[in-house]
Amino acid sequence: MHFDWFPRKPYLGLYCLSVIGLLIVWAAPKSLLAQGPPTPSPTTTQVTLDISTTPSRQAVARQEQFDIFIVVTNKSALEVHNLSVSLFNGDFSAVRLPSFPAPLPGFNSAEGTASIEAKPSAQFKQQQILFAFTYTWLNDGQKVTVIQGSAVAIQVVRPFDEEAKGLLGGGAALLYLLLPVIPLLLGYQLVDRWLSGEFQFPTFGTQYVVPAFLVAMLLNLVLLLAFKQLSVDYTEPATMLAILVGSFLVGIGFAALRRYQDLRLITFWRYDERDQAPTYLKKALLRPNAPPFYETATGTDDEGASWSGILLHQPAAGFALGATFQVSRPVGRPDLPEASQEELDQIFANGALRPGLGPRRKLIKLLERHKLVPNPATPIQQDGNPQDSAVVTGLKGFHVRQRQPTEIVVLT
């Protein structure tokens, strides 16, 4: 194809440009006219309602009821029939909706109050409540139904939101963060102190603020990831109770897991003054981390009483004192089996208990089977008076003055 003919015919180019210009000029008024308001049909009568919806408050809490004041003004000459209002928002429910005069004459107004309640599951955020007003009017004898909307903005707020605003610098947020964490820490401390022998109500000291904040952040992050739509209402009694108890239990559980050994000792190996000799010996000899040797301790308690006995460690309670025992074959009881010499040789050497766990287990087994009979060797002494019980607990402020290696059980 060759285009070299164009410069050679300049009159033809000018002609084309003129045609294009004419086309533009012709088309422009048409497009401008097309963008303007449509010309009303000469047969249509327009009814216009002016609707005003005003909430009684800007923010509400869950399950809190509030009012919307509604004013409807008919700005046309025609009557409006069947004027009604309905509510569109899943987080709110209408307690009571107003009823309007029927018909609403032209150039008249009507007013009413709608009572609305935020549902218990309403999300804590700025919400738009749409009121849909439905009405009808007659256009040349033909019934026309119109729906006209009016939105109201309502903030659903958490409880104590107003009060929290009095706190400085995001205090409310901090409180919300800490609420599930504080029972957790208290539960942890409670168990931890109990197992440490310092049973007292724990305190939330300043040293816990930073770790608590960190835990709170992590906890909330986890909850956010796990339940994206979760919006917890702490003031709802059941929710708050569940959170407090759950958090408390988690704290207890964590402390129990961390101090499992102590918990096991306190549960199964705690000395009791009602313990009989076999039970006491079992607890003393077979407890986890039982000492290889025992000592007789002499000392005084915080009341000045003098005590003497085998020094034992009572889980979570400091010291306990125990008696020493002799074990021997049962005499005069042919109905009871006797420990054989071989069995005794496996347990005792020169009358003293052999080292290791094996001999201890065998000894307890023989005691439980009544093949050996325990009898006191050296009872616990209080101010020089022998005590009947195999073990004494609850010594407060016991101060050890003297220790002496002692066999807790001997063969006689």
Add this chain to the structure above:
Amino acid sequence: MAIADTVLTETVIDVSDRHTLADYSAASAGLPFATEQGYCDLHRRINETGHRCIDYGQARGAEGTMLDRLCLGYVDEKFWHFIVNDSFAKYPAHAWHRLLPLAASLKPRIQFVKRNWTFEIKPKTGVLLYPFGWSTRLSFLIVGPHSLADLADVVDCLVNGRCIRPMSGPTPLRSAEYFEHIADGVRTDAFAGSETNDTAGPAALMVVTVLAKHGPSPSVKALTSADQTTMLRLVRPTDRPSSKPFADRVRYLLPNDPFQYALVHEGRYFMWLQSRMRPEKRNRQLLRCHHNNTFESLDRARHLKALIDNAVQSPSSGAAESLLRAAEAELNRPCYKGKLVLDFVQGQEVKDSLKQFAG
């Protein structure tokens, strides 16, 4: 615990009196006890025999009224090695300076008059002769199951009752009567008969040791009040209330060990040595040795003290200076260092005697 659960199966009771010469002027009238030469020669003579014993008649030339055979009062054992540091064959040469005794058997045999006890009581008698006096010994071996209360009854019978019946006589005697009966014969046979001037100890020495048992041991720290009363009767067989607390009568033979102890009351001792009662190794032999050594040492120490006391009270008694010095030396440095012996020797009474003697 209740000590009723403890069943003893073998117990030994040794009792001895003590007679110490107060006047040595007639010492040569009987056996050759007046001089070192005569005393050592008699030991040599006995030692040269196969059994280290001779009949009394061989030594004296006439039959004894009470003494049957004379033997060396010592054997080739560690206890005597502590006293004489020489070979055993040379012991007779040291008999005077080391206060070695002769042991005589007695002619009259005795029986223990039992009550309704099912256990057996085997008696044994003898006399230990020193140049300065003698001790009559009664030894009872109780065999068969018996309780501590039974044992206390036996002790009570020995101290207060008429339990010793000489084979020759129909009437049971009190132990004091028996001792006096023997003493009459010993005075006649070994010393100057009725001319013998001796003093007797105020109370007999008694050492009771349990050799074997079944069941639990009576822990001295865990006795009930009733148990303490029973145990106390082993050394204090009387119903009169005691003025001293029970704990004051306890001597621990091992520090603070409630199973190795002795109860002590006025020359009567009850020993419980749990560690030696276990039927293993040489325990039985060692326990018997411990009992014998304790009894021998206490009897000897009491005798030596009486020798010193008599010399202090009667400077003109004629006691040989060498005997007195030997007694003083041994009391100052006892050869057997058992706990009970040391308690006696280092006690105030002995200290006072030695002080008076030295002064």
